[in-house]
Amino acid sequence: MDMSRTRSTRQRLVVIGGDAAGMSAASQARRLRGPEELEIVAFERGHFTSYSACGIPYWVGGDVAGRDELIARTPEEHRARGIDLRLRTEVTAIDPAGRRVRARDLGSGTESWTSYDHLVIATGARPVRPDLPGADAPGVHGVQTLDDGQALLDTLTRTRGRRAVVVGAGYIGVEMAEALIHRGYEVTVLNRGGAPMSTLDPDMGRLVRDAMSGMGITMVDDAEVTKVLTGDDGRVRAVATQDAEYPADVVVLGIGVRPDTALARAAGLPLGDNGGLLTDLAMRVRGHEDIWAGGDCVEVLDLVSGRERHIPLGTHANKHGQVIGTNIGGGYATFPGVVGTAVSKVCDLEIARTGLREKDARRAGLQYVAVTIESTSRAGYYPGASPMTVKMLAERRTGRLLGVQIVGREGAGKRVDIAAVALTAGLTVEQVAHLDLGYAPPFSPVWDPVQVAARKAVAAVREAP
Structure with missing residues (x-):
């Protein structure tokens, strides 16, 4: 029996995910409805909330002084606004029929059910980690959360060698290449395609490749990674492709991200062709009046093509959260779609x-x-x-x-x-x-x-x- 709900006339909003979309939704709902009307419980499996994941490469590269500079609002600030924020707590199941979620305290291992009147799914995205031998070896890093960024910085501090391999040449890959150059590393970027930045047409991507090569970054196109090689100590020592081996003291995976929708899939919620949750214009999960979703775990309407796309950006996530919080708070808002705008830099390019x-x-x-x-x-x-x-x-x-x-x-x-x-x-x-x-x-x-x-x-x- 679920004992987490006391007898009360107020409703409960449960939020899964403590970053941009989730906490924007919680904060906006709180502005519109006080604690006497709406109880808000937010679960976050990491150590941090409301931070700029887009700023992690600049923190790693030293352009941003420290981790705290990337945090827009701390857990203590959220709690002071009447949000029951539970860090290091991972939601392990969603029960739409019972209107409840099961969560595990990652410290104690205990699990419990929490019921909801409104549920916001803001689970974000996960870095693509290739299914290759050695991909989980020490010294191999994905970069998506502040915890990921801290782990990479810890590795860079401990590592004596100065050779870095970045796997992937999308936005994350080129930004991390710049960060590592700033750290004094010799950087090799292995790109599966014929030109970096697959978000551009190949002719424009080749301009990026030429500029990066001119900055001292070794660019290798058409490089299919086959394995990550490790030394006697188990740590990464090289990355192998079909044609060559590239020595590495640290490896950064910049292959991209996928919507983190395993929970939603297990709960039978509707997903699109790209694996993201499907919502209506109000950011309500299709077919579920009491479940909302936003951020990197959803697909959005492309206003130019008319198709659904997965575009993981903090700008969209914050807007989604505002729309969701407004609707839960009793107002009305919609998110009409996107045109797919993105901007990045590598050194001065x-x-x-x-x-x-x-x-x-x-x-x-x-x-x-x-x-x-x-x-x-x-x-x-x-x-x-x-x-x-x-x-x-x-x-x-x-x-x-x-x-x-x-x-x-x-x-x-x-x-x-x-x-x-x-x-x-x-x-x-x-x-x-x-x-x-x-x-x-x-x-x-x-x-x-x-x-x-x-x-x-x-x-x-x-x-x-």
């Missing part, structure tokens, strides 16, 4: 994308034109002007903007926000070309690089058969 890549457009059955231009961040004659490459996709016949990718130096990355707004508004490339953007020589050429690409896309649309 800025990398950005939004909307569809060429293969995304083909998969969606769209006919398109693609153009690429080179420009500068400022007027060419103004000191500090740096080069950038902009690629733009537009739908044939209609000219609707479909996607933009940008690779360049300082001042390049955040220009993608122009395209993100245009995509959300459904603008055509002709409309983008005529946007009234700010201009002065220290900030932009007369024609902003995004508009230069838009003008070329307009011509391509008109010339397309």
Whole structure:
């Protein structure tokens, strides 16, 4: 019998996951409903809450002074706001029919059931760890949580050698390569594909590869990792591919993440093609009036293609939490979807994308034109002007903007926000070309690089058969 619920007229909100989506939902619900109306219990299996996972590479690299700088709100601050936050407690089962969850105290090992009126699933994502011999050896690290970041830093402090291998060349991989370069390591990046950053088209990814190579990072494309080799002490000593061995004193897995939805799957909750939970616009799990989900464990609507996608970003997670907390708190809010905007950097190279890549457009059955231009961040004659490459996709016949990718130096990355707004508004490339953007020589050429690409896309649309 569940004895965790006292006789009371107030409702109980249970939150699984103490980071961005979960604690944003809990905090927003608390703002709208006081403790006398709504009891809030949050379970977190780690040691920390409400932190920036996106900042971990910069903490590891030394750009951020310490771990606490990444924490937006401590457990004590949440508790002071009337949230019963239970750290080092892992939820092991969800019982939708009984409206309860089972949780294990990781310190004592004891388990108990807790009932709910509203359940928020914010379990996040897990790093992809390849099923390879030696992948679990000491010295091999995934980087997703603050605990992961601390474990990696501890290894870097203890390790005498200065050779690092990063497996994977997506956002996590290139950011960790930069962090390790800053730490004084010799860095090799093993990339399974033909160019880094698979979130870009290959031609734009090759620009990233060339720039990283110029920074002293050894880039190896088409590298299928077969095993992690260990020494007599059991620690990692090298990473093997089909063609070669790469010595390593530390290995970082930057292959990407998958939605952490094992609990949801076991409970029979609906999952999408990418393994993430499916919700309605209010972030309520489809078919379940009392269960909500947000953050890296869900799939979201791509406003450009109309398909569900898994896009793990802290920006989305915080918005999901606000929507969920507002709805549980008695208000009304929705999350309409995304256009797939992301920005990153490796050393002084800025990398950005939004909307569809060429293969995304083909998969969606769209006919398109693609153009690429080179420009500068400022007027060419103004000191500090740096080069950038902009690629733009537009739908044939209609000219609707479909996607933009940008690779360049300082001042390049955040220009993608122009395209993100245009995509959300459904603008055509002709409309983008005529946007009234700010201009002065220290900030932009007369024609902003995004508009230069838009003008070329307009011509391509008109010339397309």
